[in-house]
Amino acid sequence: MKLFEYMGKELFARYGIPVPEGGVAATAAEAAEIAGKIGSVVVKSQILSGKRGKAGGIGFTEDPQEAAELASRMLGSELRGFTVDKVLVEQKLKIDREFYLALTVDGAARKPVILASAFGGMDIEDVPEEHMVRMHLDVTIGLQPFVAREVVRRLGVTGDVARQISAILSGLYKMFVELDAELVEINPLVISGDKVIAADAKVTIDDDALFRHKDLPVVEERTEAEKKAHELGLSYVELDGDIAVMANGAGITMATLDLIQYYGGKPANFLDAGGGAGVEPTAKALELLLSKNPKAILINIFGGITRCDDVANAFAYVKQNIGIPVPVVIRLVGTNEDKGREILRENGIEAYKFMHEAAAKAVEIATGGRN
Amino acid sequence: MAIYINEHTNVLIQGITGNQGTFHARQMVKYGTRIVAGVSPGKGGKDVDGIPVYDTVAAAAEEHRLDASILFIPAPFAKDAAFEAIAAGIKVLVMLPEHIPVHDAMAIMAYAKSNGTVVVGPNTFGLVSSGKCKIGIMPNQFFIPGDIGVVSRSGTLCYEIVGNLTAAGYGTSTVVGLGGDRVVGLNFIEVLAEMEKDAGTKAIVMVGEIGGSAEEEAAAFIKGHIKKPVIAYLAGKSAPPGKRMGHAGAIIERGKGTFEGKVQALNAAGVPVAELPFQVPELVAAALKK
Numbered sequence: 001m002k003l004f005e006y007m008g009k010e011l012f013a014r015y016g017i018p019v020p021e022g023g024v025a026a027t028a029a030e031a032a033e034i035a036g037k038i039g040s041v042v043v044k045s046q047i048l049s050g051k052r053g054k055a056g057g058i059g060f061t062e063d064p065q066e067a068a069e070l071a072s073r074m075l076g077s078e079l080r081g082f083t084v085d086k087v088l089v090e091q092k093l094k095i096d097r098e099f100y101l102a103l104t105v106d107g108a109a110r111k112p113v114i115l116a117s118a119f120g121g122m123d124i125e126d127v128p129e130e131h132m133v134r135m136h137l138d139v140t141i142g143l144q145p146f147v148a149r150e151v152v153r154r155l156g157v158t159g160d161v162a163r164q165i166s167a168i169l170s171g172l173y174k175m176f177v178e179l180d181a182e183l184v185e186i187n188p189l190v191i192s193g194d195k196v197i198a199a200d201a202k203v204t205i206d207d208d209a210l211f212r213h214k215d216l217p218v219v220e221e222r223t224e225a226e227k228k229a230h231e232l233g234l235s236y237v238e239l240d241g242d243i244a245v246m247a248n249g250a251g252i253t254m255a256t257l258d259l260i261q262y263y264g265g266k267p268a269n270f271l272d273a274g275g276g277a278g279v280e281p282t283a284k285a286l287e288l289l290l291s292k293n294p295k296a297i298l299i300n301i302f303g304g305i306t307r308c309d310d311v312a313n314a315f316a317y318v319k320q321n322i323g324i325p326v327p328v329v330i331r332l333v334g335t336n337e338d339k340g341r342e343i344l345r346e347n348g349i350e351a352y353k354f355m356h357e358a359a360a361k362a363v364e365i366a367t368g369g370r371n
Numbered sequence: 372m373a374i375y376i377n378e379h380t381n382v383l384i385q386g387i388t389g390n391q392g393t394f395h396a397r398q399m400v401k402y403g404t405r406i407v408a409g410v411s412p413g414k415g416g417k418d419v420d421g422i423p424v425y426d427t428v429a430a431a432a433e434e435h436r437l438d439a440s441i442l443f444i445p446a447p448f449a450k451d452a453a454f455e456a457i458a459a460g461i462k463v464l465v466m467l468p469e470h471i472p473v474h475d476a477m478a479i480m481a482y483a484k485s486n487g488t489v490v491v492g493p494n495t496f497g498l499v500s501s502g503k504c505k506i507g508i509m510p511n512q513f514f515i516p517g518d519i520g521v522v523s524r525s526g527t528l529c530y531e532i533v534g535n536l537t538a539a540g541y542g543t544s545t546v547v548g549l550g551g552d553r554v555v556g557l558n559f560i561e562v563l564a565e566m567e568k569d570a571g572t573k574a575i576v577m578v579g580e581i582g583g584s585a586e587e588e589a590a591a592f593i594k595g596h597i598k599k600p601v602i603a604y605l606a607g608k609s610a611p612p613g614k615r616m617g618h619a620g621a622i623i624e625r626g627k628g629t630f631e632g633k634v635q636a637l638n639a640a641g642v643p644v645a646e647l648p649f650q651v652p653e654l655v656a657a658a659l660k661k
Contacts, residue, residue: 107553110480139481209472235617250617251525254606261609272617304510
């Protein structure tokens with residue numbers, strides 16, 4: 001779960017990481033009020049995406065009236081595919097230097113990793129590897145002071161600035177662990193006179209750990225259909241094609257999408273019904289696919305824990321009770337395959353043995369045989 | 372020959388009295404796995420089809436030699452169960468559960484490493500030395516003995532590939548499911564190294580997918596260390612960047628982990644890459660002919 005910048009900064013403050021003075025506003029009037037208290041401000045659109053500056057989502061002013069105008073222009077607008085609901089109004093910093101500081105999970109090393117650079121700012125992705133400090137952490141000892149000393153040494157900073165960056169790094173690690181974060185990122189970490197301040201906050205919490213963080217705000221990034229799928233325990237991503245897809249397992253679902261593309265079709269979605277989905281969840285998944293009005297539906301099941309007869313029964317249930325107005329192509333092998341095929345046959349469907357045959361058929365239907 | 376597990380491996384099931392635990396205990400026994408004990412806190416003294424159940428792993432270890440354990444434990448409690456198995460000296464730990472918090476996974480890997488325990492998963496179907504020992508949830512009928520080693524990041528897709536191999540007349544030596552999570556125990560490199568040493572394996576099939584850098588790292592390793600033929604299959608060619616396709620790792624972020632990048636790295640290491648599952652047996656046949 002990604003958090004908005006203003007939420008990230010509230011958490012930073014709680015962990016002793018200095019952030020600019022400011023507040024969040026949902027209306028132009030609120031923005032003007034905050035700006036009036038601060039003076040020279042930056043108004044920042046709150047969306048779950050970076051590169052806002054380049055997209056016009058950030059503005060500077062010293063006049064509260066102008067802050068209101070900036071806010072009203074941003075609020076409700078579309079920015080990088082997101083609607084802006086809130087703006088963050090905060091003190092404009094005098095920037096002497098911009099650093100980059102982050103903690104994330106390095107899957108290959110199976111460890112947390114510190115990423116730091118003395119070349120922070122807008123184009124951090126283009127910073128050459130030699131200017132990026134990488135240090136892996138051993139979770140059994142956590143972030144010890146010697147690690148922080150080494151990070152600041154490699155960043156080439158000394159004295160009080162080094163001391164402040166070390167303190168920020170410890171706060172960041174504590175937050176990373178305590179909140180089950182996948183990513184905590186400060187870019188830029190600004191040196192302003194003799195102060196070090198987090199000018200931005202990017203925080204992603206591990207979805208799998210949300211059960212033990214009930215106190216965190218809930219940020220919904222999914223579409224309505226994706227939300228519904230999540231409630232059903234399905235993994236669902238909307239795509240922009242016209243062949244609806246359901247399979248059991250993330251890998252095989254991806255492989256199914258690849259096959260559709262290979263034969264010249266376009267998938268409407270990624271839907272992993274998971275392992276062992278029974279009749280009811282499978283029927284619900286099918287209903288979800290129907291709600292998107294696809295030209296064809298492709299169901300690809302390799303039953304291990306998932307039972308083929310459950311899938312066939314779910315299909316029969318939806319067909320008889322709700323109706324399926326679009327052509328359905330099914331590939332069905334594995335546990336209880338014969339039973340499943342028989343049920344489908346009774347419902348007028350001959351299941352395929354191989355997934356590439358089924359994918360080719362679905363594409364033929366959706367494209368009207370043009371491919 | 373086989374790697375990690377064989378016909379002598381004594382297996383413990385943690386969470387044996389739950390629905391999944393009991394069902395798969397029976398499936399594994401049917402396959403020929405030596406299930407010697409189960410653990411379910413509060414159920415000590417009972418049995419499942421004659422398999423004795425203990426309250427703790429330590430209690431089971433007092434009565435049995437335990438070589439491996441498999442976890443049928445809900446994600447929020449998996450860390451504790453994994454620590455318990457490692458603390459009891461179990462050397463192969465198979466972690467089926469999905470949705471284990473990534474910080475828990477990192478803690479488990481660190482503890483396992485310091486105790487010399489091999490962890491398979493989490494979010495895996497397990498591993499099987501075909502015809503000898505199955506520790507996992509894969510359908511029994513597709514895993515027939517042969518000399519192709521298979522290592523996969525994804526479950527059902529691995530069945531698909533093994534199913535294609537079986538249909539083409541190729542059995543398997545050992546099949547390892549690495550798991551679909553961002554932080555997992557065994558990786559491609561470690562399994563490839565074992566398969567290279569295994570006299571029962573003639574060729575290796577790697578089943579990968581977009582996201583992360585595991586395939587690229589494997590490619591670099593294959594170049595210098597693997598003499599046996601390796602064939603790869605990769606899923607996710609059509610996936611759009613920035614969309615996470617189910618697995619925690621299966622996402623193209625910041626232009627990294629792309630299909631094209633992985634194919635390039637593997638080809639450079641002499642590994643042919645199948646884009647579609649049914650192409651795998653043809654590539655295996657071609658590689659074995661050389």
